[in-house]
Amino acid sequence: MYSYEDRLRAVQLYIKLGKRIGLTIRQLGYPTKNALRNWYREFETSQDLRAGYARRPRYSEADKRRAVEHYLEHGRCIALTIKALGYSSRAMLSAWLQELHPQDGVRVVSRSPELPPEAKQSAVIALCTRHSSAQTVANEVGVCRGSLLKWKNQLLGRDVSASMKRKQDAPASSDQAALEQQLEALRQDVRRLQLEKDLLKKANELLKKELGIDQQDLTNREKTLLVDALKATYSVTDLLCELKLPRSSYFYHRARLQVAEKYADVRKAMTDIFERNYRCYGSRRIHASLADRSMTVSEKVVRRLMKEECLVAATSKRRRYGSYMGEISPAPDNLLNRDFSASAPNEKWLTDITEFHIPAGKVYLSPMIDCFDGMVVSWSIGTRPNAELVNTMLDSAIDKIATSSSRPVVHSDRGAHYRWPGWLSRITDAKMIRSMSRKGCSPDNAACEGFFGRLKIEMFFSRDWLHTTIDEFIACLDTYIRWYNEARIKVSLGARSPVEHRQSLGIAV
Known part of the structure; x- marks a missing residue:
């Protein structure tokens, strides 16, 4: 609590320094930011500060008098007074007695009347052989329940139960009592082992942990989940003790788990x-x-x-690189030289053939890929990798640029499909430029091979085609390529699909 002078000094310095809170606190060493703001608002309103802060007393004078009168009228027992009124404490009630009735003296300690040893022994016997509650026995003897239990501990020890009543009031022999104690110990061991077993099973079921995991390796959050799952069968105290989880940590994580999921x-x-x-x-x-x-x-x-959420995208598997070293006729130069970038559509086209082997048979795909944005310009799907497959795809691609002056470079591998007369005549008539990879070097056509890899990972390998016919598979493949062009976003295109990217640039699709 700061004095009036300290608060006034802080406010004056705060005004002097141009209301800079941090500088004021660094020079004075006090107070907090909120306290300084409150003092300044009070000073600005009344041009002064209060001399001090008076705290309202917790108990009124009427409460004090009521407590003291109850103490004096009910046997001068402090514990009974506190229990009856529900407020005050021993020290506070003693202070009130000293203030209101100093002449009567203060009896701080509440003791039961002293009884002879024979009376205490009779009271303990009545306690252990009772048919009612311990409080009833204490009222009959004329002492409080705590004194009665204290006498029992002095005469019989703390390990002895406060109730020794047996069925049909039949006295038990020492051998029978020992057997019962041993039986109770065995029951506790069985219950403890069952609790440990249930914890391991629940950890395996809920947390996907191994059955032999050490419980101390679990986090407090995981332990809280186990307690909540088993508290219908076992008490929370037993579960916390077995898991060595503090009660405060359990309730903390339990409240966190009950909060609505942020995401x-x-x-x-x-x-x-x-x-x-x-x-x-x-x-x-x-x-x-x-x-x-x-x-x-x-x-x-x-x-x-x-x-x-276990949302794992399909990925490719590492495969050993292989190449084909065959050569059947002279081939054009590799004009792209692995430069698959293009500044405008229809500058560089890539093509190749890939195979899909399903239980119903084999399906072949021949696409034409534009290096500008990866769009599939045209594609053909068939059951045989023949000249008709690639020629149909090329005719469709040529039709799309018939009205423009674009003459792209068509790059392919050294397959026989791209050396047949039909392919060569179509390329010549459309005034396109041929380019081929080096022999047995698939990385020279890496952009097209990459498209095949993404297609198979995302659409082919992750699904079961056991009961799919050839026509159904061709329809699925055609649907995927259309989705690839129109909806599948690419981060390199600003999170847009190839069609959306061209539309954003004002290019007709």
Whole structure:
């Protein structure tokens, strides 16, 4: 508590320093920011500060007199007075007695009347063989219940139960009493072992822990979950004791668990985005999709929530690199030289053929990829990797640039499909430029191979095609490619799909 002079000095210095709280506190060493603001508001209102702060007494004079009168009229027992009125304490009641009745003296200690040893022994026997409560026996003897239990501890010891009543009032022999004690000890051991077993089973069920895990390796939050799961069977005290979990920690984590989930809406939206997009979106695409829904959350939180919700995107497996060394005729130069960047659409096109082997048969895909944004310009799907497959795809791609002056470089591998007369004549008529990878070097066409990898990871490998027909699979593949062009966002395009990216640039699709 600061004096009037200290508070006035602080306010005056605060005004002198231009109402700079931090500088004022550093020079004086006191008070807190809120206290200084309150003092200044009080000074600004009344141009002065109060001389002091008077605290309202907790108990009124009437409360004091009532407590003292009850003490004097009911046997001068402090404990009984406190229990009856529900307020005051021994020290406070003694002070009130000294203040209001100094002539009567103060009896701070409340003692039961002294009884001879024979009377105490009779009282203890009545306590141990009683048919009613201990308070009833204490009232009959004329002492308080605490004194009666204290006599029992002095005569029989603390380990002896306060009730020795037996069925049909039949006295028990010493052997029978020993057997009963041993039986009770065995029951406690069985209950403790059963509790330990149930804790291990529940940890395996709820927390996915191994059955032999050490309970002390669990976090307090995990222990709280176990206590809540088993408190219908065991008492909370036994569970806390077995898990060595402090009661305060249990109630703290229990309150935390009952608080509404902060990211409940985000979790639901993430699951919806993940399921709608072939279960192939990672944390960056999920984060960008959430931003489109006006849900602001950091990418680290997205990764953590995806891990908790088990939203794992399909990934590729490491494979040993292999190459084909065959060569059937002269091939054009590698004009791209692994430069797959393009400043405008229809500058560089990539093509290749990939195979899908399902139980119903084999399906082949021949796409044309634009290096500008990865859009699939055209594609053809068939059951045989022949000239018709690649020529149909090329005709569709040429039709899309027929009205423009674009003459892209068409890059492929050294497969025979791209050396047949039909392919060569179409390329020549459209005035396109051919480019081929080096022999047996698939990284020279890495952008197209990357498209195949993403397609198979996101659509093919993660699903079961056992009961799918060829026509159904072709329809699924066609649907995926359309989704890839129109809806699948790419972080490199500003979280837009290729079609959305071109529309944002004003390019006709």
